[in-house]
Amino acid sequence: MPDMPETNTGADASGKIPVTVLTGYLGAGKTTLLNRILSEPHGKKFAVIVNEFGEVGIDNDLVVGADEEVFEMNNGCVCCTVRGDLIRIIDGLMKRKGGFDGIIVETTGLADPAPVAQTFFMDQDVQDRTRLDAVVTVVDAKWLTQRLKDAPEAHNQIAFADVLVLNKTDLVTPEELAEVEAQVRAINPYARLHRTQNAKVAIDDVLGRNAFDLDRIMELEPDFLEEGHHAHHDSDIQSVAVTVDGDVDPDKFLPWLNDYAQREGANLLRSKGILAFRGEPKRFVFQGVHMMLDGDLQRDWRPDEKRTSKIVMIGRDLDREAIEKAFRACAV
Amino acid sequence: MTSAAPNATATGAVTSLLDHVRPLDAGAHVTGAAFAGDMAMLALGDGCVLLCDAAGERRVDAHPGGAVLAAVGAGDQFVTGGDDGRVVATHANGETRTIADEKGRWIDAVAASGGAIAWSCGKQVAARDAKGNVRRMEAPSSVRGIAFAPKGYRLGLAHYNGASLWFPNTDAAPEALFWKGSHLDASFSPDGRFFITSMQENMLHGWRLADKKDMRMSGYPAKPRSLSWSNDGLWMASSGADAAIIWPFEAKDGPMGKAPRECGVRPAKVTRVAFHPRALIIAIGYDDGAVMLVRLTDNSELMARMPAPGGPVTAMAWDAKGKRMVFGTADGAGGLLTLPV
Numbered sequence: 001m002p003d004m005p006e007t008n009t010g011a012d013a014s015g016k017i018p019v020t021v022l023t024g025y026l027g028a029g030k031t032t033l034l035n036r037i038l039s040e041p042h043g044k045k046f047a048v049i050v051n052e053f054g055e056v057g058i059d060n061d062l063v064v065g066a067d068e069e070v071f072e073m074n075n076g077c078v079c080c081t082v083r084g085d086l087i088r089i090i091d092g093l094m095k096r097k098g099g100f101d102g103i104i105v106e107t108t109g110l111a112d113p114a115p116v117a118q119t120f121f122m123d124q125d126v127q128d129r130t131r132l133d134a135v136v137t138v139v140d141a142k143w144l145t146q147r148l149k150d151a152p153e154a155h156n157q158i159a160f161a162d163v164l165v166l167n168k169t170d171l172v173t174p175e176e177l178a179e180v181e182a183q184v185r186a187i188n189p190y191a192r193l194h195r196t197q198n199a200k201v202a203i204d205d206v207l208g209r210n211a212f213d214l215d216r217i218m219e220l221e222p223d224f225l226e227e228g229h230h231a232h233h234d235s236d237i238q239s240v241a242v243t244v245d246g247d248v249d250p251d252k253f254l255p256w257l258n259d260y261a262q263r264e265g266a267n268l269l270r271s272k273g274i275l276a277f278r279g280e281p282k283r284f285v286f287q288g289v290h291m292m293l294d295g296d297l298q299r300d301w302r303p304d305e306k307r308t309s310k311i312v313m314i315g316r317d318l319d320r321e322a323i324e325k326a327f328r329a330c331a332v
Numbered sequence: 333m334t335s336a337a338p339n340a341t342a343t344g345a346v347t348s349l350l351d352h353v354r355p356l357d358a359g360a361h362v363t364g365a366a367f368a369g370d371m372a373m374l375a376l377g378d379g380c381v382l383l384c385d386a387a388g389e390r391r392v393d394a395h396p397g398g399a400v401l402a403a404v405g406a407g408d409q410f411v412t413g414g415d416d417g418r419v420v421a422t423h424a425n426g427e428t429r430t431i432a433d434e435k436g437r438w439i440d441a442v443a444a445s446g447g448a449i450a451w452s453c454g455k456q457v458a459a460r461d462a463k464g465n466v467r468r469m470e471a472p473s474s475v476r477g478i479a480f481a482p483k484g485y486r487l488g489l490a491h492y493n494g495a496s497l498w499f500p501n502t503d504a505a506p507e508a509l510f511w512k513g514s515h516l517d518a519s520f521s522p523d524g525r526f527f528i529t530s531m532q533e534n535m536l537h538g539w540r541l542a543d544k545k546d547m548r549m550s551g552y553p554a555k556p557r558s559l560s561w562s563n564d565g566l567w568m569a570s571s572g573a574d575a576a577i578i579w580p581f582e583a584k585d586g587p588m589g590k591a592p593r594e595c596g597v598r599p600a601k602v603t604r605v606a607f608h609p610r611a612l613i614i615a616i617g618y619d620d621g622a623v624m625l626v627r628l629t630d631n632s633e634l635m636a637r638m639p640a641p642g643g644p645v646t647a648m649a650w651d652a653k654g655k656r657m658v659f660g661t662a663d664g665a666g667g668l669l670t671l672p673v
Contacts, residue, residue, distance in 0.1 A: 064415075064438070065437070067454055067455075067474060069473055069474055069492065071473075071492045071493065071513070071514050072512065072513075073513065073514075073532065073533060074511075074512045074513030074531070074532075074533050075533060082532075084473070084474060084492055084514050084532075085454075085474060087514075087532070088440060088474065088476060089438075092399070092401050092415060092438060092440075094361075095361045095363050095377035095399050095400075095401065096361075096377050096378075096399045096415070097359075097360040097361065097376075097377050097378040097399070123532070124554060124555070125555070
């Protein structure tokens with residue numbers, strides 16, 4: 001792959017502190033992964049927001065207990081739920097002298113990742129000071145099949161992931177592992193996937209992901225996605241990816257995207273895209289959670305890079321044909 | 333910024349206060365300000381309290397290794413709540429006293445009135461009367477703002493989906509005020525008729541306590557996190573816009589159906605407001621570091637600090653007589669204004 005990870009942690013050029021959200025069903029190995037991250041000799045200073053005190057603690061880092069208080073914004077949008085405690089804690093952390101290289105938020109096993117992710121879209125103060133770097137989901141290879149049957153949260157946690165850590169691979173046969181991987185891929189083909197034992201994964205594979213993983217949506221071939229989609233219907237979550245060879249018209253695309261997210265936001269879990277806008281030398285990159293969207297012009301298209309536009313939607317009951325038709329209509 | 337030219341006109345009217353501000357180097361995020369007696373105090377993100385008077389400045393490490401998250405003046409003391417779980421009173425003479433230790437839980441809000449002190453950590457709220465008796469309660473959700481009612485030993489608590497009014501000395505359940513959303517800062521009107529909260533959704537909410545009638549004060553581009561009442565109690569100023577937004581509370585219905593006044597319009601966002609304790613003058617702090625005084629009667633404006641490095645103004649307080657005002661910023665700058673006599 002041509003892309004090199006840039007400076008991994010620490011406030012980026014915009015001065016914003018990267019936040020990593022660590023999620024995963026009960027017993028999948030979140031705390032093991034968190035302790036692994038913190039105990040590596042990386043020389044970084046993290047603020048760690050956890051729900052259970054006592055299991056985590058490294059001298060150099062600040063551990064903050066949270067209450068996972070989700071509330072609905074009073075703006076008429078039912079899916080605009082945010083983590084109030086997170087807003088409060090980040091506000092407090094920013095007052096500390098010296099600051100942090102990064103913030104890690106560990107969610108409880110039963111948590112829906114949407115409110116925590118949406119907090120970074122909804123609160124202006126949080127948005128001014130931090131950016132959501134990645135949602136990292138730890139998956140238990142042995143128990144996933146069962147979880148997908150009895151725990152709706154497990155589906156959402158996989159759907160939201162930018163990075164998937166498929167853990168406890170030593171407890172399953174190669175055939176079982178392949179089956180579990182296919183199940184995960186059917187829900188979320190775009191996340192970077194790591195197979196681990198004892199959550200052993202390199203810190204650079206988990207932290208400081210940012211644009212690196214968004215680029216990944218460009219690399220995946222539709223054939224691979226289609227195959228994954230058709231093979232497994234265990235989950236009601238599916239992904240839709242549409243590519244336009246060339247530029248799109250921002251005056252058509254942006255109103256459509258906004259309108260689509262408003263209409264389908266409840267079913268739309270995550271959306272991402274990299275776009276070539278007509279006459280624009282820079283790439284337009286967006287990310288969304290339910291109805292909330294955040295987009296920006298980023299680096300220039302490289303001379304050796306083909307200008308293409310691609311969007312990815314992950315959600316429930318998505319109308320693949322309608323999305324394809326609408327997006328293709330934005331092509332120039 | 334200042335020049336050799338006199339800053340007064342021939343008639344003696346002051347045209348600028350820039351020469352009347354003594355710069356302070358706080359060295360850390362200023363999280364609160366107050367006068368404890370005659371001593372100006374700034375609470376800091378490095379756990380210290382900076383004491384400033386005519387003799388100079390000194391630093392007291394009120395929360396070693398921690399950060400002050402909330403602070404309030406209480407007579408001749410400055411009460412601070414830290415992320416070390418402690419509530420500490422710093423006296424004007426620099427002595428500190430631990431009021432409470434909540435074992436590492438963050439102190440999110442503090443309030444003080446006539447010797448009584450209240451604080452919250454998460455949902456837990458504690459009230460300590462002047463004799464030192466502590467009563468505790470659990471709010472329905474995390475409390476972001478606490479205010480003492482002007483009369484009676486009563487607290488208003490801002491939390492999710494509304495507020496609670498609590499008499500710490502009774503066993504009665506707190507009175508609930510409902511309004512969907514996240515309520516942040518809390519304030520009673522000086523006559524006790526209204527309870528106001530700032531909200532996550534860039535607005536203020538108010539309740540007329542006699543009948544719990546709701547008031548919405550909206551239209552802010554940012555969260556109005558700073559509230560201040562005029563000395564006559566007829567005006568309430570708020571931050572969160574490119575001017576101080578000042579609501580009239582004279583009428584029986586308060587500001588209902590009335591438009592606010594806008595004072596100190598500048599191309600910057602107002603981050604702090606503080607009414608003068610004796611006159612209809614308001615001090616306004618902006619996110620570009622500027623500080624301006626505005627007289628409500630004629631809208632005349634005086635700059636006390638020009639835009640400067642050091643980040644947004646994050647704390648401001650007047651002394652009891654209204655002769656001095658202290659302020660601080662997010663990146664550790666600050667100043668002590670002494671009004672010309």
